[in-house]
Amino acid sequence: MNGGPTSGSRRAVVWWGRLVVMTRKEMIQLFRDLPIVLFLTYSFTLAILISGNGLRSQLHNASLTVYDADHSSASRDLVHRFHQPYFRLLGELSRPDEGLRRMDRGSVMAILEIPPRFHEQLAAGEPTAVQLLVDTTNAPQGLSAAGYAGRIVAQFGQDISATRIGGSSGGAASLPIIASEHRVWYNPDQNEAWFESISGLLRTITIFAILLPATAMAREKERGTVEQLLVSPLTPLQIMLPKVLAMTLVILGATAVALFGVMQPAFGVPIRGSVILLFSLTALFTFTTAGMGLFASTITHNQAQVGLLTLLVVAPMLMLSGITTPMEALPDWVNALMLLSPLRYFIEIAYGILLKGAGLDVLWSQAIAMAALGGAMFGFGTWRFRRQFQ
């Protein structure tokens, strides 16, 4: 009982020794499975390269056709203002109903119709209107196309009236209008590869962190090897923690490869904050997410169940935590529900450190929330782990 300091420190050595041995066991088991190693490598290298290169969340190249009933210099001038990157002009239609058929087929997203006498009306100072038909089967993209078109037409109109008024009162410089100037911070060139490759990395980390420890645990239960562990001198914590530690180490390594081996050289993703802070908080995120997985494994009986259960949880996490669609768009109850998603906090942290150069002074609340969530999950998991065998 009262072994004194020496036996106390010996006990600590034994405790830590067991943890190390168990972590090694998990690593060996993980790396023995060739498909896992292959897909882990693919996900943290090639897949990130693809998402950085390929994805554009903004409207790009919306396919547009024109029905121009006027064929004047003014109508041509307007049509030529619809250009890339937002629109891709697919040529002119000879008949108005042809556009609708192409839209049915999905080969065209918007149709611009210019009325006859367009030029004439403009020159006479009469009001005129052009029509835009937009495919809204993808509602946000349709709205966005209409928004860009509205801007283009408004600018065109403003230019026309400016030259006209300019003739009488001395140039566009003397009109009372508000010019919009934008300064975009943190990513001034709006390099989408930065955003998409970082969100790709976050998605991948989440999937692996929740899935691998959960199934590793469920496998022990399914095969009955957990019985061996239970009769060993290991405590429940010493059985569960190594699964998370092994995964955390693997993910930290893979993240380093993705960050320094893919994202920096290929896309020039900046690391404006502290690298050490980034990796410590990545470890915390992995720990928390893995805790969720382990908790799922304690309420299920086999790997198939835990697989479905984690899929049930992971899809909303990926879709609603703020990388697939901005948090501002989501309803309040989703925002409240996502307080339980560690990914939500990690998104602020990862973008904060990488792009904004933020430190703990800004990110502390996210870090604490994540740690609290992880602690709760882990505590609950360990408690359930003990209970389930009684």
Next chain:
Amino acid sequence: MSFKRVATVASKEWREMVRDRMFVLLAFLLPVLWMLVFGYGLVLDVEEIPLVVVDRDHSSLSRDYLYRFTTSRYFDFKGSLVGEAEADGWLESGKARAVIVVPEKFEERLVAGQPVAVQTLIDGTFPLRTDITKGYVIAINGAFSADLLSDHVARMQGVSRARAEIFAHPIKLEVRYLYNEEVRSSWSTIPALVMFSLMLAPPLLTALGIVREKESGSIYNIYSSTVGKIEYLAGKLVPYVAVSFVNAVVLWLLATLWFGVPFKGNVGLFLVSALLFVLTSTGIGLLVSIMVSTQIAALIVTMVISILPTILFSGLIVPVSSLSPGAWIQAHFFPGMYFTNIVRGTFLKGVGVDVLWPDVLALALYAVVLRLVGYRLFTKRPRS
């Protein structure tokens, strides 16, 4: 091939599946829960962007101008700052995503008929949000400018206000939204969620079902039995295809009856393509199950090859036409895209086989090719 043996394998598989209550429950619950969570939760209209303002002019006109931002539903007004230096902290912590800075002499210059540049600082971490924010700012600035300009023209040229408005705004853009006339974001996401659920759940069910037998070793009973390769594979897949097809019908009912999304097309066409799609996605599961030997690997592999492309390349959120050439080609290798075309086509556009046949054909090809490959790769002899 004997149908009796296929039926035997299928009924064995069915019993095994039904015995695991939680598995069956999750298999049926997963798509429904997703549909409910995403149907209500996945809203794509970005509104209420947190905004702070800096007013250096403190004039009545600058207050009028800023009032348009603070009362707009597109912005969520968080407060006024004294100077630009404060903006730093707001943007860095994410408490504000945009800052509007009204310069000195705002009113003075505008009243004198001179242009003013108003600067907006925008958080650029999420390019989509940045872009949308920019659009809102430009729209509000444009509307305010148009009013100023009309006043100016009316004053300068001595014409009526209505006449001046035409002068300032010679062209109107009339927008007509087709297929989804009220532009409800849920109408475009819910049909696509049918694709989402049917792309993710069936491969996992199938892969787990088959690999489970490999891992526990009970597949040796099959190896040593008289059941042929094709009989085993066919029988094994029947329950999973059945469960997934039932899910497809349930999802269709949820979308049309619960969420009230219009279904303008042909139900038969939808059901046939849903069946083809389910055959495709279970085929992916079959292929995965042949490649791997543990359930952990089956989970990881199916998740990686189905969940990420489904979110990214299926047209669920980003339309395929906006993808870069490399990603565009990848999207065409991925069956989700074809089914997205079919669900959106049958639900919202009401188009028929004459338009959708290439997509249906692509799915049919997938269903057949995946099975052929699966048949070729599956061996009744254990690999060493």
